[in-house]
Amino acid sequence: MKRVPIVATLIVVLAVAAMIALGCWQIVDRLPKKEAFLAQLAANPARPPVAFPAIPTDKSLLYRRTNAFCLEPTRWQTEGAGRFGWRFIAQCRTGAEGPGFAVEIGISRDPNAKPAWRGGEVSGIIALAPVHRSLIGNLFDKTPDTLMIVADTPPPGFTRAPRPTIDSIPNNHLAYGVQWFLFAGIALAIYALALRRRWGDDGPAA
Numbered sequence: 001m002k003r004v005p006i007v008a009t010l011i012v013v014l015a016v017a018a019m020i021a022l023g024c025w026q027i028v029d030r031l032p033k034k035e036a037f038l039a040q041l042a043a044n045p046a047r048p049p050v051a052f053p054a055i056p057t058d059k060s061l062l063y064r065r066t067n068a069f070c071l072e073p074t075r076w077q078t079e080g081a082g083r084f085g086w087r088f089i090a091q092c093r094t095g096a097e098g099p100g101f102a103v104e105i106g107i108s109r110d111p112n113a114k115p116a117w118r119g120g121e122v123s124g125i126i127a128l129a130p131v132h133r134s135l136i137g138n139l140f141d142k143t144p145d146t147l148m149i150v151a152d153t154p155p156p157g158f159t160r161a162p163r164p165t166i167d168s169i170p171n172n173h174l175a176y177g178v179q180w181f182l183f184a185g186i187a188l189a190i191y192a193l194a195l196r197r198r199w200g201d202d203g204p205a206a
Contacts, residue, residue: 023180106154
């Protein structure tokens with residue numbers, strides 16, 4: 001009589017059950033939530049402007065129009081903007097307690113450009129600030145992403161940055177769910193082949 005290895009079978013069954021559960025979670029739970037979130041963001045540009053938040057981590061404000069006052073830029077950073085050149089982002093001091101805020105003032109083709117901007121009233125669109133984390137870092141670093149302002153009016157010598165759009169936010173939960181189901185099917189197929197080979201090596205059934 002052909003015997004099924006109990007421990008190995010139990011491990012495979014548990015692993016397949018976990019994969020199916022993850023697939024269902026992605027499609028039944030995560031996908032509808034992401035679709036609702038994206039629908040909210042799509043409506044944000046038409047909503048009334050809001051003051052830029054003191055703690056800039058609320059992603060539900062993405063693509064809302066906003067305004068803030070920069071007492072002075074305390075630090076500059078540049079980010080590649082592909083064929084457009086270089087994005088110039090200032091970290092602003094607000095004079096109040098809190099992290100201040102970041103504003104992308106415009107784009108230049110010269111990465112060494114010196115923006116003639118000393119702060120003041122800023123109006124624009126709320127977007128995500130650049131994040132520099134590796135794939136492994138994304139798994140373990142739970143620090144929330146921060147928001148910034150993409151300014152409407154660039155300083156002299158700079159061009160206005162492209163408006164951020166909802167197209168930059170992926171919605172891959174359906175694909176993730178399908179992948180987990182495929183992994184479960186592949187695991188079952190591999191185990192079935194392993195059993196077939198094992199039984200073949202054991203010789204004919206008694």
